[in-house]
Amino acid sequence: MTAITEPGRHRPGFLHVLRHWLGPRPTAQFALLFAAIGLFWWFGANTLETMARAGINPGFDFLNRSANFEIGETMIPYSSADPYSRAILVGLLNTIKVAILGCVLATVLGVSLGVARLSGNLLLSGLVRWYIEIIRNTPLLLQLFFWSALTKALPAPRQAISVGDNAFLSNRGIFVPGIIVDNASTAGWIALLVLTILAIATFVGLTRTANLTFWRGTGVIAALVIATALAFALTGATARFEIPALGGFNIRGGYNLSPEFAALLIGLTVKFSAAIAEIVRAGIQSVDRGQWEAARALGLHNGQIMRLIVLPQALRVITPLITTSYLDLTKDSSLAVAIGYPDLVNVINTTANTTGQALEALAILIGVYLALNLSVSAMMNQYNRRVALRGTVQR
Numbered sequence: 001m002t003a004i005t006e007p008g009r010h011r012p013g014f015l016h017v018l019r020h021w022l023g024p025r026p027t028a029q030f031a032l033l034f035a036a037i038g039l040f041w042w043f044g045a046n047t048l049e050t051m052a053r054a055g056i057n058p059g060f061d062f063l064n065r066s067a068n069f070e071i072g073e074t075m076i077p078y079s080s081a082d083p084y085s086r087a088i089l090v091g092l093l094n095t096i097k098v099a100i101l102g103c104v105l106a107t108v109l110g111v112s113l114g115v116a117r118l119s120g121n122l123l124l125s126g127l128v129r130w131y132i133e134i135i136r137n138t139p140l141l142l143q144l145f146f147w148s149a150l151t152k153a154l155p156a157p158r159q160a161i162s163v164g165d166n167a168f169l170s171n172r173g174i175f176v177p178g179i180i181v182d183n184a185s186t187a188g189w190i191a192l193l194v195l196t197i198l199a200i201a202t203f204v205g206l207t208r209t210a211n212l213t214f215w216r217g218t219g220v221i222a223a224l225v226i227a228t229a230l231a232f233a234l235t236g237a238t239a240r241f242e243i244p245a246l247g248g249f250n251i252r253g254g255y256n257l258s259p260e261f262a263a264l265l266i267g268l269t270v271k272f273s274a275a276i277a278e279i280v281r282a283g284i285q286s287v288d289r290g291q292w293e294a295a296r297a298l299g300l301h302n303g304q305i306m307r308l309i310v311l312p313q314a315l316r317v318i319t320p321l322i323t324t325s326y327l328d329l330t331k332d333s334s335l336a337v338a339i340g341y342p343d344l345v346n347v348i349n350t351t352a353n354t355t356g357q358a359l360e361a362l363a364i365l366i367g368v369y370l371a372l373n374l375s376v377s378a379m380m381n382q383y384n385r386r387v388a389l390r391g392t393v394q395r
Contacts, residue, residue: 110276
């Protein structure tokens with residue numbers, strides 16, 4: 001809820017807030033609280049007793065034991081001899097990868113569809129409308145099964161579908177041109193992430209004035225370049241640009257999107273782009289039509305009106321709703337286990353089955369997803385405060 005701040009208004013004290021929470025019957029509230037604590041204690045004691053009878057020692061010591069299972073797709077070096085903790089890290093990185101790419105692609109496609117939905121071209125507007133209705137009213141799991149079956153039905157590498165001789169579609173994955181990083185370690189990726197965040201924060205902080213908007217954008221780009229160069233220099237990693245090409249019975253070079261990853265990414269992008277399109281449409285329509293007429297009177301064309309006047313105002317309506325879509329996309333990426341993509345849920349399930357530490361594994365899963373969603377929410381709330389009307393606070 002948005003409220004105008006009032007000068008001299010004091011926040012209520014702790015006791016006032018506590019009385020407000022407890023309501024008119026504090027005794028009943030305390031009784032309910034103690035009952036919940038007692039029930040939780042009983043479940044915990046019962047679980048520990050069951051684990052003791054099964055010969056399972058509670059705790060997280062199993063994270064240091066050898067995992068003894070392979071993971072088909074990794075962002076960092078991994079082998080079956082590595083501990084469970086590294087296997088979980090591999091699954092976490094796979095989840096983060098698909099969540100970030102899914103949010104970016106769904107936003108780009110969703111904004112485009114939302115603008116097209118309001119187009120004066122009846123054919124385009126109608127097609128987008130039917131696309132949105134069909135996608136939004138179809139279960140995501142069913143869509144993932146469809147895209148998974150489609151990627152597996154693609155031809156073999158020797159008969160792969162070529163896209164401009166630079167990309168190939170086959171049943172072994174989608175091969176696209178990409179930058180291949182060699183000799184990269186976990187420390188290298190962490191260094192790149194930390195240096196990028198510090199560099200961007202520095203440039204944004206130094207240029208945080210209305211007259212330096214252009215230099216702020218240029219500084220962010222420069223920060224990315226400098227941080228990447230420093231990370232490569234500190235870790236000794238190398239990079240090269242490759243274009244995929246047919247070689248023997250397979251496709252070599254470039255970046256390979258596995259069939260499972262491609263199906264998951266396409267499914268999440270398509271599903272949530274439809275939701276974002278409706279959010280963008282509603283946000284644009286929330287801007288008064290007088291803004292359009294005033295802008296046209298100044299000689300601006302529709303593209304300038306949308307970019308300079310309408311969308312900046314619509315962001316105040318769009319941002320909170322898009323935050324919800326980002327959170328849903330991050331959580332729904334857990335459906336990857338249904339199509340065989342080795343995400344965090346997949347790795348946690350394997351860990352729980354091989355160690356018997358199901359309770360601890362699920363606790364890790366809950367904690368990680370909670371941390372991911374709180375991080376996404378915090379970043380989007382920070383952005384929402386930047387685009388909110390001045391003189392308002394978010395409660």
